[in-house]
Amino acid sequence: MMHIENVIVVKDLTKMFGDFTAVNTITFKVKKGEIFGFLGANGAGKTTAMKMLIGISNPTSGEANVAGFDVFTNAEDIKKNIGYMSQKFALYDDLTVKENITFFGGIYGLSRKKIKEKTKKLIEDLGLQEVSNQLVGSLPLGWKQKISFSVSLLHEPKIVFLDEPTGGVDPITRRQFWEMIYQTANNGTTIFVTTHYMDEAEYCDRVSIMVDGKIEALDTPKNLKKQFDVESMNDVFLKLARG
């Protein structure tokens, strides 16, 4: 199959708040099954851009198509066809692992039968048999993050958006999390991820770096390092963002 399917196509996408341009004519495409790193300094416009892509903020101008749907006219369809996980919004601490899965399965409109199947598989895959009836709030952060990621995939979305998914976790768990990401991407799901860990930027197929609302660099980590003549993605970032 020579045809490459793009699951995110963005052209000149812009968002203004009053006379402040938070996102300034950004243009890029993301392929099916790709791990796409979306980097930038705090305040560079990443969150605003991501909100437009997941259909919860209206762009001021430009075009964007996500999972086959237009962000202007079909924002609701986008929400049904993507997964989203962030460090801030994850699972309900006062529900058990099983209850959380059932709840989110219901939100995504899965049938009872499907939810049952998915719950069983998720608990087996993550080895959570012992804790499936425990409150999520009582589990270590690393477990919560793995469950949260799996829950964001319940409805088999084409794309999953991960907003700083690994903040604060220990280095071993962080790597286990990335192995889950690799596996998911290998199964054809596109990963769109933001992170402040620059070694994680190296794990991405391609990386974009936003500076003051614009995408100032976009390429494979290898090519970016070559382009900026540095050893690591951290140095690429420092060179770009410091100007």
Add this chain to the structure above:
Amino acid sequence: MSISVKHISKSYDDLKAVDDISFEVKEGELFGLIGPDGAGKTTLFRILTTLLIPDEGIATVASLDVLKDYKHIRHSVGYMPGRFSLYQDLTVEENLNFFAAIFGTSIEENYDLIKDIYVQIEPFKKRRAGKLSGGMKQKLALCCALIHKPKVLFLDEPTTGVDPVSRKEFWEMLKRLQQKGITILVSTPYMDEAALCDRIALIQDGKILKIDKPQEIVKTFPKTLYNVGADNMYQLIKSLKNYKYQYSVYPFGEFVHYTDNRSNFNPEDLKHYLESEKLTNIVIETTNPTIEDIFMELAK
């Protein structure tokens, strides 16, 4: 000693947050507590800043006992908690004045200490703290923690969630404060920041795994570490994990960090194996362990 911690323990119900921890921080030292969420870093900070009473053990800060002399300690230390702790509805200037007033001082009195940092946020001094960007909030919080010229500065995860550029600037500020004679205890989950401290303690699950200078700690790695690379990262990790001689396999930037459990390991053998797994563009070369490698080895 600026900070002395002896056999400190603290439990919350069944959870042992800090488990028999001891360490010392010298005067003027920049000492790092390096570990993930839930390691016990914040509990330790709260004990040392007299906000929490330990179950067991003795601790002193600036030669003052955390239990008996808690009032004096509060005057002698600056504390920047992990969560943004300033008054969101007060402006930058009002926050700073407020903290100065509480400690019976004024912005002018210790201005030289905060000047470097304050000039960066001064253009926004009329802005409410809640409306500042993450990096700005962090700088304001640091100014407020310094306003009474503390002997010891406690910074609990000051750079968490902060981008690499702001992180780098923050560490440059800390180095300058250290030169002014302030002892600094800082915690971070970012292992790369460990190298910027004079000495570090690696901490996990309430226990200290190791204490030393960062450059000494990396020397203690018990194996030869290899960078292994190939075209398909996912397949590479999978194949390495299935290799019967593997001791550890951790993705690390563009490579996988690999150690072998044989004493007479020949990289050529691994290369042949990976070729038989249909991997292409295979690279195997020795590399230097980082603090993160040590941490993973100790936590294994």
